[in-house]
Amino acid sequence: MSIARAVLLRASKSRFLADQVSHRSFVKRAVRRFMPGESPEEALDAALKLAAEGRGTVFTKLGENLSSLADAEAVRDHYLWFFDQVAARRVPGHVSIKPTQLGLDLSPDKCAEYCETLAQKAESTGTYFWIDMEDSSYVDRTLALYRGLRAKHEKVGICLQAYLRRTPADLESLIAISPTIRLVKGAYAEPADLAFPEKADTDRAFYELSVRMLEAAAQGKRFPILGTHDVPLLRRLIDKARDLSVPDGGYEIHMLYGIRDGDQRQLRDAGRNVRTLISYGASWFPWYMRRLAERPANVWFVMKSMVG
Template sequence: MSLFQRTTIALARSPMMGRAMRAMAARSSLASRFVGGADVDAAVGTALRLREAHGIRASLFYLGEYVADPAAIEHNVTQSIAACDALGRAGLDVHVSVDPTAIGYMDSDARGEANARRIGAAVSRAAGGGQDWVVLDMEDSGIRDRTCGLHRGLLEAGLPAGLTLQARRRRTPEDLHWAIRQRTSLRLVKGAFPERELDHDGRARIDQAYLDAASIMLSPEARKAGFLPVFGTHDDRLAGAIMTMARERGWAPDGFEFEMLYGVRPDWQLALRGLGYNVRVYLPFGGDWWPYAIRRVGENPRNAWLLARSLGSDGSYFS
């Protein structure tokens, strides 16, 4: 891990910096531009407006990462469950994303798995027949195998579980060949916090690995199994290549999804919707937005450029 990344993690965990940034956000549009609301009701309201105005779907994520305190863990879990209930009442996809380290894995695997099952059961209860999933975010390599194991366990329990995989990891194709045979949702991202011994090296090689993984996800075998490919990327070059690949293989534009961060490149999100593609935004909510924002920069310094570009553009979802 680079010095830059270690520094951003330290900033993310700094209570003093967090208080200062939240105070600044209260006087600016910074937090509201990239966070969907301070609570469940506000976040669901944002998701509903996105769906009604543009047909953009949302995956709600309650802000809270790397939590070991039992009370904080329980709070994170109950917020995710409340989001499921509220999404169901609103007639939206009951789609939530969770970090395993936010729901108990910093305490014990047993607690984390039990809480993931609670959230998965909440998705099932509230589901209305749309794309209803609890999607596991992929964090650092120390929890990767446990996250993949949790995904398999949730599927075996009959719960609607999805997973995030990172294209930069050399072992991702192995995991994908198993996943595409399941009725599941899988979000492919380029990946964060590079580790030389585990990863492809260099942007060109990682981009090619992303397209190689996309090829597996758009295979006839995947479509036959009812697998849902989700491509998490803000890179229009990759998106264009995926659109071409899908078209050549007979996938309809609504047979897969593009997913991006809420507030980042909304103009591109709207353009994709105009072309008939499914677009979902990863929509964080809650008050603790500073660790989330700085971690996104720490994971990939290029995210700082994406955030700055979005702040400086005229692009927005609502006039």
């Protein structure tokens, strides 16, 4: 891992730094590159513009590691309201949550209960409920949460991270329950015994895991999601999907708002199903630092924002 990436990921955990910079207007200006605004209304408006181009959306309200179950209940209530907004405004949007935002650290049972309520709401409003994957200490608990939801619901998905050495085994065990999986490379600082320190190994793992998901899709086993901005890698996977006779509608490509936007549009125009993940909310600091860590050159945008 590069020094810049390590420093930025370490900074993402600093509450002191979050308090110091989150209110600064030049930082807020830089953040707008990755999110249309802090309010849910701004996220919904942006999604409608993407929908006009044929792109779907996944929404997520930023915030993680809460300190009380009352906070987690407020997040649940927010999402219940938000699902209604998505339906009322006819936005082709899914919702993705972080388990720690729904109290996983405080009470796994309560977290499962809140997720169950949200999965039911997703079903009744005709959309999808997604679970993000946080750092490696949460993987077992997050997989257990997903298995519980998948036993009762069709339209629930989970994120897996290609950089984790355990992921091939996790993928095989999930394929048995016909999951919907969004594969990503992985955004957290992890020790070398758990995750590949070299990016090339993560890229290779992403390809191999995606091929496995596409093979399963070719046998009718649900829907693979390729969550990456790595366009050369995506092109190889699109060719592989064709070789395996997976139809264009048999998988989706998910990317983040503001990243590789031209490629998102081109992929959509070429007939791929593309969804853009839109984040909103005031607690964007750790999430934003992870975006900077993915591409330390982004720090340049923050500097430029300092001078307007």
